[in-house]
């Protein structure tokens with residue numbers, strides 16, 4: 769093993785341990801119920817059923833961490849998790865409500881849009897956004913609409929973006945490669961010189977992409993010491 773490999777391995781282990789430390793902090797239904805902005809926030813967003821809860825649970829190596837968001841009555845809430853050392857957390861993960869449920873009635877849809885759009889546009893602490901997209905479907909019209917809410921801040925480099933093409937275990941390698949290329953094209957349309965945008969195949973079942981995602985998210989929290 770070369771020194772570079774060793775360094776990479778150490779960084780991965782540190783990132784996985786960091787992600788594993790995620791613990792539930794608080795639920796909020798409106799922006800004003802969120803804690804005072806302080807720690808850098810990493811928000812997770814995606815269509816209902818895209819695999820957001822499974823991804824959060826896989827990253828945290830915890831079967832039911834992102835379970836609160838599935839509880840009836842709480843699906844429209846933001847659920848916050850603290851990450852890092854118990855006495856000195858260094859980031860918050862924010863599980864934003866899923867969108868695009870065909871059955872969601874109009875009013876709930878507007879509520880969702882207001883909460884999520886405001887969070888994405890206004891929350892100063894937002895450092896990075898993880899967007900979950902089902903690898904089999906790619907970016908839908910709703911996903912693109914969501915990108916619109918966050919785009920000014922991603923374009924300026926203020927907020928980083930990582931798209932996870934989820935459930936990669938469900939498709940062939942060839943289709944996975946196609947999905948990746950298609951997503952890269954969508955994101956390239958909106959990239960600027962300042963933006964920090966990534967896209968990766970991910971599977972909560974096989975663990976594909978897990979190490980890299982943990983390393984990326986940890987790197988967003990500041991400059992982690994290794």
Ligand code: GDP
Pocket residue numbers: 814815816817818819820821822823866900934935936937938970971972973974
């Ligand atoms: P959410 O609504 O975005 O939180 O989606 P969930 O995490 O609840 O996942 C929706 C469905 O997809 C569930 O039945 C999961 O078991 C399944 N799922 C999620 N991630 C994966 C994955 O990586 N591979 C496979 N095969 N199924 C997955």
